[in-house]
Amino acid sequence: MKSMSISDSRRLQMLEWREGILDTVLDTDTATEVDDPFAVSYLLLSPERFQVKAIYAAPFAMNERTQDPAAGMEMSYQEILRIMKLCGKQGCCEVKRGSCSYLPGKDIPVESKAALDLAERAMCYSSDNPLYVIGIGAGTNIASALLLNPEIRERIVIVWLAGNDFTESPNTYNVYQDVKAAQVIFDSGVPLLHVPCNYVTSHMLTSVPELESCLGNRNDLCDYLISIVKAYGKEHFAWGKTIWDIGAVGCLMDKDWSIREITTAPIITDELTWSRDYTRHLIGNIKEVNRDRIFRDAFLKMGCLEDRGK
Known part of the structure; x- marks a missing residue:
């Protein structure tokens, strides 16, 4: 991708913490795992912080639910609609189908309603008032979207749950199934806040007893979230489930709920390793999330939906 003229000082300014309501779009493979529905719900139920403009269905494959990214994208699209209904948020924002395949090359965009929407929507924003892309x-x-319209790099902040911490391998699900896209994002120069899996959002661990205590018998959304966690594991005694994706929302909720650093953007190699070149552009990287504060906030919002039958 041809580099843009955005300076590190401008990039750092865009990565600074912002108070108030953030205009946001969410890109999610909602049906691939149980953590996405928690993150979608949390985002939709936090209007004091997020003005959700659109939700995009991302492709997924390479797991027991599907081996076809097109099928995974459609499953995610339908799951987004399900979660919106359970949250009482039908029609609150646009929902767009994403790509039916992974990026074939670093200079070859895959057109989809989601990519086209982001490439167009972001043009309404600026470096002083960016669109947050989670x-x-x-x-x-x-x-x-970055390849279709490189100009949006000066108008958006990407918050992406992708690889592990830079002391570990980037070989995570969101990276290894779609390596070229990951390379484009890390190489693009876009203001990027990287949210690692190990050993950051791996701390977003809950259990069936905790979920039943905090969310049990509250409403249909809570019942559904508990049920999908239960279905994920056969034995629930002394067993925990990581809700990775909720950390990407939680780190934007409150300045004190995460610790971040500024560092140079690593390179994702074709061999799925991090390579460091300390002359590259700067990005943000989350080093720690406050597990208890994020879950407490999310569970209170999920549990306070209108009770069934009222």
């Missing part, structure tokens, strides 16, 4: 899935929709 990514919790494979990166093709976001990378394609």
Whole structure:
């Protein structure tokens, strides 16, 4: 991708913490795992912080639910609609189908309704008032929008749950199934806040007893979230489930709920390793999230929905 003239000082300014309501779009492979529905719900139920403009369905495959990214994208699209209904948020924002395939090359965008929407929507924003793009899935929709319209790099902040901490391998689900898209995002120069899996959002661990205590018998959304966690594991005694994706939302909720650093953007190699070149552009990287504060806030919002039958 041809580099843009955005300076590190401008990039750092865009990565600074912002108070108030953030205009946001979410890119999510909602049906791939149980953590996405928690993140989607949390985002939709936090209007004091997020004005959700659109939700994009991301492709996924390479797991027991599907081996076809097109099928995974459609499953995610339908799951987004399900979660919106359970949250009482039908029609609150646009929902767009994303790519049916992964990025085939670093200069080859995959056109989809999601990518085209982001490439157009972001033009209404600026470096002083950016659109926040939260990514919790494979990166093709976001990378394609960057390739279709490179100018949006000066108008958006990407918050992407992608690889592990830079002391570990980037070989995580959101990266290894869609390597070229990950390389585009890290190489693009876009203001990027990387949210690692190990050993950051891996701390977002809960259990069936905790969920039943905090969310049990509250409403249909809570019942559904508990049920999908229960279905994920056969034995629930002394067993925990990581809700990775909720950390990408939680780190934007309150300045004190995460610790971040500024560092140079690493390179994702074709061999799925991090390579460091300390002359590259700067990005943000989350080093720690406050597990208890994020879950407490999310559970209170989920549990306070109108009770069934009222």
